[in-house]
Amino acid sequence: MTAKPHISCQFKRDYPQLINLYPTCTIATQHSLDNLNRLRHQCLTALLTQPSPHLCVMGQWGLGDGIELLSFIHYWQTLAKTQNLPRLLLKVFEPNPINYYELKLLWDQSQSLILHPHLQPIANAIIEAKPARIIGCQRLIFDDGRISLDLDFGDLQTMLVNQPHCGTYPIQQWLILPHLAPQLSRKILWQMARLSADDAHFIGVELAETTQNLAKTCGFSPLTITADMLCGEQIDSIASQIVTDDILLHERKLLRQQANNHQAFTPRPSQVASTKQPIAIIGGGLASAHLMLSLAEREQSSILFCKDNDLGQGASGNRQGAIYPLLTPENDELSRFFQQAFLFSRRRIAALSLASMKGSDVASGVMPISHDFCGVLQTGHDERSQQRLDKIIQSQDWPAEIAYAVDASEANKIAKIGIDKAGFYYPLGGWVCPFEYAKAAVDKASQLANVQCHFNTEITEIERDAKGWYLLSQDQRFGPFRQLVLANGAQLTQFSASERLQISPFRGQVSHIPSQFQLSQLATVLCANGYLTPSHQGLHCLGASYVKAAEHLDFCPLEQLENLGKMQQSYPNQDWVEDIDISANSARVGVRMVTRDHFPMMGCAPDVNEIWARYEQHQINQQQAEQIRHYWQTTPAPIHDGLYILGGLGSRGLSSGPLAAECLAAQLTDEPLPLDWPTLNKLSPNRMWLRKLLKGKAL
């Protein structure tokens, strides 16, 4: 039973404001758009004729009214039907974040799609993907990963400075929309140059001469086009000659080197995965399933080793889990990461669900995912939690699609049962069945690439020689694998190479409650001291206990009572709480791995012994604090070559897992990441040590 909030009343910007911020480019006719697309395609000829390029990355400066973007996606999709094209990643840099509701308003009111009706399905797909008005990169994936769109929203210079450079797949081409061209400062252009291929094209609509000259001083050969040129028939002769200047190229390389040195403490994979050799993964939960999917979208094969007889038997085995972003009053990196991740995960659920419905008479091959985006209603449960929630609500102007404050009567309407207190409502949140979510991801992955699952295979040891990593089970030795990912949830620290990771297991029991009486009316996920989901197949999930270093995973009657007690404390005097019947002792127990800073762990496995050895050496040498800090900042941090970590998803893995997996897949294949440097540093598994060392503190 889905709550239906009147979300439209929460948005503040109207059409005149929108069209001012996202103006129409001069290219309005279909003929001009076609010509622009052909020109952009022609400029890529050198790349497209290379033997099997895997990915083409294009940058767009400004969103405008989005028509150029829609049109190019349509062009690429059409061409891909007859030509062997690489995958496409479009990165749009836009200073003014916009959400799906406003995009629809913009497209509806401008009537631009009436002129270009063939673009409507792509516009719909973007709207359905629910981009939000948030800072940071939002990755939208279409056509099973053949087309991805990164909406990079926020301060342009900050975004560019914080983008990691991608050596294998740099930006091949820029399209500069006229209304944002004046913002192209020298500093910004150098950053664009850093992120671009040395022969990248720089195409501008009506570029001013000063901008062209500036672009030239940063090593671009700008190609400026006018509306007249695009109306004509001579477009084929326009593609420019790229003039490469050795001195300027040298400058770019220095910039890349400088940026990489500055972030050396967050290590990158030393070698790129090869599609011919599978990446080995130890796991079987949500993290590994989504890694397999993200790799498969890149045509990268993978091989899973799981100790259970099926996917989703560990922490990912619950019937229902809440999905919504973790926000902080400061809207710091953690909060921003969780908004990006939550939206990404939501898109994954929607896309996989759609895939499961495809093919009416033949089975789609993708497990349907039980879920309901019925929203999540958060309320305080004691003075402290209420203060914290108030602080979150009041400290930021949160986009309404992320969360908005509701009063007691609105809370009652949303929940359809008595809440009688004000709260914070996450309209796009809801619940999802984690093990179905994991299975659907692997189903989809196996349709896209060679994916193998070895069940009932517990890996007891891992070891490495010059050829790669080997995995040892009781009676077999698998390998060598050039890349091995540990995504083994609660057992993450079981191997000597990972035993020192700073992460702790917390047992959790989720109670299964029969749906009855008033309780059965619950229409949104309630989150206070613990959470309560709307009913699914006649049961609600009530959870979860939180027990450190538990000795067993057996059912615990006390924790069952605790779960009930939390609801009684959170919603005192509500009749429906009496409908919660725990007497059947039905529950599920799992273990989540929790980091102190609540970020997941994603990236190269740190060689902690070597970090300590170097630390001791530097301490003994009594070097100056500043020199030591510089050393740790600019020296690649020690890692176990070829070994990666994907874990520590804590109590929010349904939100954070899929994006963390997407980032690791991008790292392993050296593709552009949907996260910036500051966030990557926070996700790095070595951060607990490096954070201190970078501050010159003792370990």
Ligand SMILES: Cc1cc2nc3c(=O)[nH]c(=O)nc-3n(C[C@H](O)[C@H](O)[C@H](O)COP(=O)(O)OP(=O)(O)OC[C@H]3O[C@@H](n4cnc5c(N)ncnc54)[C@H](O)[C@@H]3O)c2cc1C
């Ligand atoms: C009680 C509880 C309630 C939760 N509620 C929510 C919620 O409401 N919302 C939310 O977002 N998140 C929730 N979470 C967290 C979320 O479920 C986890 O973050 C997520 O499922 C972790 O996925 P994972 O793949 O990292 O780990 P897991 O799902 O535990 O997967 C790890 C896998 O590794 C396999 N494995 C381990 N060691 C080996 C080995 N040596 N060899 C072979 N295989 C091995 C295991 O069989 C297992 O399948 C909850 C977790 C718990 C425990």
